[in-house]
Amino acid sequence: MVTEDAAVGDPLALEHQVCFALAVASRNVISLYRPLLEPMGLTHPQYLVMLALWQHSPLSVKELSRLLQLDPGTLSPLLKRLEAGGLINRGRAERDERVLEVTLTAAGRELRREAEKIPAAVFERLNMPMDELLQLHAALTRVIAITSTAS
Helix, strand or coil, X not given: CCCHHHHHHCCCCHHHCHHHHHHHHHHHHHHHHHHHHHHHCCCHXXXXXXXXXXXXXXXXXXXXXXXXXXXXXXXXXXXXXXHHCCCEEEEECCCCCCCEEEEECHHHHHHHHHHCCHHHXXXXXXXXCHHHHHHHHHHHHHHHHHHHHHC
């Protein structure tokens, strides 16, 4: 935790930067997922897409982009790889042919069973009390909300 006194000493000290702590924590947490996702044939960004689809399928590309806070140009290659892997289908929505819709295939729906083990495995690897993780999640969610409206 950065104290006010420490931040005053050198406002540019690396160890006092929120961006540095977030970047390193993000890399480290994502690396915990890698060995869990590899047997499923997923990268972490692909896993995030699948999480959104397991919760909300079908979704338009626009809705998926908004949920994941990814621009469509970043999302498109992820969707192409998931489609090539037989986990999703992309096609025009019946209600509006202008809308590109993403749906899960049977294999994509089935993969959820395997993925259900991931949260517990990550929790175990983090070895942090649940209340601390919930507080961290709440704080990060506030940071996301603040920075999303600021940009």
